[in-house]
Amino acid sequence: MTDSDYWRAFLTRWSHEWADAQDPDAPDDERLAGDEEVLRTRWLGFPPASEERIRALEERLGHRLPPSYRAFLSVSDGWRHAGGFVWLLAGTDQVRRHQDAAGLSEYFPGGPDDDAAPEGELPAGMWQRALELDVESDAVHILMDPGDVDADGEWPVYSYASWRASPPERYGSFRAFMEDMYREFHSLQVDRSHRTGQEFVNATTRALDASVEEARLEALRGRYEEAGTALAEALEYGRPRAAGLRDQIRRMLGQTYTVSFHGLTADPLYAPEVLPVLAAEHVSAHRDDSAWSYHLGGASPAAAETAREILRDVREGTYRYAPGGAFGRAVAQAREQTRWGDTDGAWRTLRAALPEWRPVGPDHIAPVGLCADPLLGPLVTPERGRELLATPRAGRRGVAPAPAADVDPPGLAWLTEVDPGHVLSSSYRFVLVAAVEPAELPGRLGADETTVLDEPVTLWESRMRLRGGADAPGWEDRALACVGRAGAGWSFALEARPGGGFAEKWFDSPGVAASDGTRTVTVWSEPSDGHRPGVFHLSVAENGEERYAFTVRGTAAVRGSLPAALDPERLFRPDDPPAERLGERRALEALAAEYGVRLPRFALTRGRLHTFRTRPWNRPPGPGEGYWTLRFVRSRP
Structure with a gap:
């Protein structure tokens, strides 16, 4: 031609x-x-x-x-x-x-x-x-x-x-x-x-609509890149189904800009799947609720009311993604794993069930509702989103992708590598408890017998909550600790950036009382800030008694008979640059090797975990001892 x-x-x-x-x-x-x-x-x-x-x-x-x-x-x-x-x-x-x-x-x-x-x-x-x-x-x-x-x-x-x-x-x-x-x-x-109300149909629109339908089938076969290309072309011609289908692919890849699920938000069949995703972004961006109606064009009064309920549930943190069938059962199992920090295991559970996922209708090609779930949503990283999209599902045949790598490193040493600015990048303290489930930790470490687990929150949100209680004495150093599993047979309770600094004179490890009938490991780390030396404390207790402990603040103070692997003289060396936290890293590596423990990095840095108020980490003032309480009140002009 x-x-x-x-x-x-x-x-x-x-x-x-x-x-x-x-x-x-x-x-x-x-x-x-x-x-x-x-x-x-x-x-x-x-x-x-x-x-x-x-x-x-x-x-x-x-x-x-x-x-x-x-x-x-x-x-x-x-x-x-x-x-x-x-x-x-x-x-x-x-x-x-x-x-x-x-x-x-x-x-x-x-x-x-x-x-x-x-x-x-x-x-x-x-x-x-x-x-x-x-x-x-x-x-x-x-x-x-x-x-x-x-x-x-x-x-x-x-x-x-x-x-x-x-x-x-x-x-x-x-x-x-x-x-x-x-x-x-x-x-x-x-x-x-x-x-x-006119009909715009010709050979071009019919060919494009056929390509959209084929793209839908390609997406279900796991060929999402080819499907995305065809949908992008159809979208340039304004074909009605293309935007809603392509937005599902884009959202699973972590792309949120201009994602609106056009044509699906007002449909009662698809709204429960896609509106929570938009609601989660609406809430996280602190948008005015007057903008929420943008997503409801053409919705019936009943559908608009459903949309308002979805927005309320997402804002209050009560929304739960709950699809039906075998995939829905996997979602419930994955949520249980995630709430205790096993995000890699949760993703493996979801991944194994993906072939059993079924769409709610002909314009549904991916479980995008996962992205809105407060616990499961963070699991869908762009890499895992690609894996999900590349997995054949809904009864379609195709080549399964190679599994995405786990995101949690083993052990504890990653605590010295957290990105600067994160709430966990400075000081932290935790207690590891053997042979105890995370749900049992409030009974061992809780502030009192009424202590229960709060709903899962991010580590930053836990820091924003008030410290202590309305009637708590000013001297008490209680932690609002997040909890989860710390490896086979272990649970943890961890607080990032404690409000009070470590003081050997006042320190009273909550791990000792929690070790009744089991073993506990307590760690408190305050890295050097350039002006004063760092502090690293480790203690191990069994059956209500401390077995051994050491505290390093320039020099090491040791109590009890330490295992050779945990000898602070070997772990903390005088020529180590303080800013590199090498001694702390060696101590965490040795501790992980000694007891086979780990902490879930993804859950602590990007996910949500249950929290509870612990007993004090310090002792009360004795006879003749006193304390000062300083309160700063911001006055209004």
Whole structure:
């Protein structure tokens, strides 16, 4: 097919589809000049330009025209309705130099003349030398730059409208520009037909809708990248199902920008799956609730009330993702694993059940509701989202992907590697208890006999809660500790950044009383802040008695008979740079090896865990001892 053959077929199809989409009963004042002729001839263009006219234009401009624009003119000398906002494109007699008449170079100046334009920026001098192709438009400039010629002789085309509040949009050639305007015509016509109750159907829409359906099946087979490409193309034409399907893929990949699940939020079948995801982002971004109605366009009163209930549940932290069937049972099991910190095990549970997942309807291709669950949502990292999407499901056949790697490292040494700024990157303290389930820890470490586990929260949220109780003495150093499993047969209670510093004189390890009938390990770490030496304390208790302990603050103070592996003289060396926390790291590595314990990094740094108020970590003042309590009150002007 020659270039002229391509343009003739493409422009003919566009013209026929445009004519068929028009309302024959529309009043005359809604039509532009020349539309009657277009409807009669079913041709948006004009007679072809002769070779002589094209050469005359080239002589006038001093440039040979780019191939795609030249071939276009040989088929139609100008064009009507290029998209939705350009009503007439120039033919050979109407092309003119732009010469920056509107002063746009002031806002988009481009780079220096001797430098190539960086990616996404205009080349220097474009506004002055460009050719203007728009003749009639809605304040839209269509410019073609003869100073930026590619290897095929094509010139880029720029579209700029001040009302778009964005830089000029670049197209690699005139052909690329016209193809995008054709897609814009389709997209706008879909919305227009929907508003007027008309049907916009032609060979192009039928082919695109078939590609959307095939993309849905490809997604269920695990071929999500191919599906995403097909859906993105259909979306450019405004095909109704494409946005909702593609948004599910994007959200599972961790992409939230412009994800709206278009067309699904007002449908009672899909709303319970997709609205919680949008509600979670609405709450986390602290958006005004007046913006929530944006997602409810076309929803019935009953559906709108359901949406409000979903938003309330998400805000109050009571939302739970609960699909049916075998996958739903796996979700319940994974939630139980996650609430105690076993996020890797929870993901393996979900992964094994993914082939059994079933959609709620024909426009559902992934369990996106997982992303809104306060416990399970953090598990869906972009890497795991890709694994999920690549897994064949809903009874479809395909090649299963390689499992994503576990995210939790073994042992305890990762505590010295937490990103700066995280609440766990400075000081911490924890108690490990052997042969005790996490749910039993309040009975051993709790503030009193009424202590119970609170609902799971993030580590940062636990820090934001008030320390102590309304009636607690000022001297008490209680922790609001998060709990979970610490390896086979162990549980932990951990507090990040304790409010009070470690003081050997007052320290009273809660691990001693908690060791009744078992063994406990207590650790308190305060790394050096550059001004004072760090502190590291470790103690082990069994059956209500301390067996051994050491505290390192520059030098080591030891009680009891230590295992050789935990000798502080070997672990903490005088020549260690304090900022690198090498002694602390060795101590944590040795402790993990000695007792086979670990702490769940993902749950502590990115997930949610149950919390409870512990007994004091210090002793009360004795006879003749006192204490000061300082309270800072912020006064209002």
